[in-house]
Amino acid sequence: AASLPDLPYDFGALEPVLDGAIMEVHHQKHHKTYVTNFNAAQEKYAEAELKGDYEGMIALQPALKFNGGGHVNHSLFWKCLTAPKDYALPEGELLAMIDRDFGSLSAMQDKFTASTVAVQGSGWGWLGYNKATGKLAVTTTANQDPCITTGLTPVLGVDVWEHAYYLQYKNLRPDYVKNIWKIINWKEVSSNLRKAM
Structure with a gap:
């Protein structure tokens, strides 16, 4: 299962460019939600696959792409940022x-x-x-x-x-x-x- 990566810096480390409060909500709420929903969609997909439920598998594609994309995109984004100093x-x-x-x-x-x-x-x-x-x-x-x-x-x-x-x-x-x-x-x-x- 996917897991929420730790940030490579403190929430406030990117100030004044990015406020610590934004970083905390962005990481702890938004990214965490993508991970949770991606894992849930993966579980449902595996169940549908076991049953040979092709329509169910196809129906899960948007959730996998959206939440999986949210996870991989943010995981890259955090590492591409560094403290101004x-x-x-x-x-x-x-x-x-x-x-x-x-x-x-x-x-x-x-x-x-x-x-x-x-x-x-x-x-x-x-x-x-x-x-x-x-x-x-x-x-x-x-x-x-x-x-x-x-x-x-x-x-x-x-x-x-x-x-x-x-x-x-x-x-x-x-x-x-x-x-x-x-x-x-x-x-x-x-x-x-x-x-x-």
Whole structure:
């Protein structure tokens, strides 16, 4: 069964970019609920499979995708963030690939910010690795759809559901996405890229 991962920092560690109260509710309530519902859907799916209940199995697909996506997306998101005091710019192969595929780090950030801010309703912004081309690309997904559904392996994800920022930023999603660059854990993103390759 899936389990709620511990955060790699205290709830308040990302302040002032992300308020500790937001982080606590986001992790302890939202992510925990995805895990609980994903496990429940998996159990029901296994029961339906044992009975040969194909309609029941098909009917559970949306719950598996939504809650399973919520779990895998958030599990990646938490690790992609770091305390402002620990922030360091990307380097090495990751930076070289960003420069090659986008022109510069700031150009990639601008593209990522623009597409992520433009997500209608709830969703995610992603920097993903395309195994077929060997290149990095920016994409978005709706709701809790995982990045892998776009054909890219996620190396960085940013949650733009209102629960991720509304208590602090209200309706100003652009401010939230612009500020989150101050707490991206580029070492983790680099590690994700190495695993994706």
